[in-house]
Each structure stands twice: as structure tokens, then as C-alpha cells.
Amino acid sequence: MVRNAVTPWTRNVEPAIDRFFARAMDVPVWSAGADVEELEDRAVIRLEVPGVRPEQVGVSVEHRTLTVKVEREGKGTFTRQYTIGGKYDLAQVQANLELGILTLTLPKAAEAQPRTIPVQVG
Numbered sequence: 001m002v003r004n005a006v007t008p009w010t011r012n013v014e015p016a017i018d019r020f021f022a023r024a025m026d027v028p029v030w031s032a033g034a035d036v037e038e039l040e041d042r043a044v045i046r047l048e049v050p051g052v053r054p055e056q057v058g059v060s061v062e063h064r065t066l067t068v069k070v071e072r073e074g075k076g077t078f079t080r081q082y083t084i085g086g087k088y089d090l091a092q093v094q095a096n097l098e099l100g101i102l103t104l105t106l107p108k109a110a111e112a113q114p115r116t117i118p119v120q121v122g
Helices: 008-024
Strands: 034-038 042-048 057-062 065-072 076-083 094-098 101-107
Touching (some): 042 065
Antiparallel strands (some): 034 042, 065 076, 094 101
């Protein structure tokens, strides 16, 4: 039989150690894989968030920062922020969740989209 000696010191320290590790276990242990693609008229950000429902996802824009916050049951909260350049219309950002992929579409502002200038003769 193995006996653990209990002293006043261990009686005081063990609860503190337990609290420390309990807090450490609250840290999210997952991270969403991401892919960013820039197209002619928009940028598309795709995040892998398997098993997540739409009500567990928050997408917000403040100044030029796009924030994605995902609460995954049993895994904790994941937050990712993107600083977005001025050529995108952040009032028109769209978010879609399908088959565990969160797709964010950021259209380019009209003035930032390429256009063809006709050449006049004479």
C-alpha cells in the first residue's frame, strides 16, 4: 500500500495547484484552419469550424477590423481578427456556414474594382 504524507504545507498547496490547472484547462484547445483568397471583385475567407451551429458564431466589424468568434461546445471560444484594407466595403460583408466551413465574403468597394476606360478618337 502506498501512503501519501499529508502535511500542513501540502494541505494548503494542493488546492492552489488544482485551481491553477483547472483554469489552464479552460483555455481553448482548438484553432480553426483558415484560407484567404483574393479575387478580382472580392476577398473570401474560409474557416474550418466542424460541428458548430450558426448561433455559436459571431462576426463583427469595428473600424477596419473583422472579428470572428466561435464558441465550440467542450472546446472553448476561438477568436480570430483580420485587419482589412480600405479597398473592401465592410458594410457588405456576408457570412455563410455550410458543412463545417464558415465562408466570409468581403466585396471590394466600387471605386476599388477594376474598370475599363474607353478610348475616344479625335
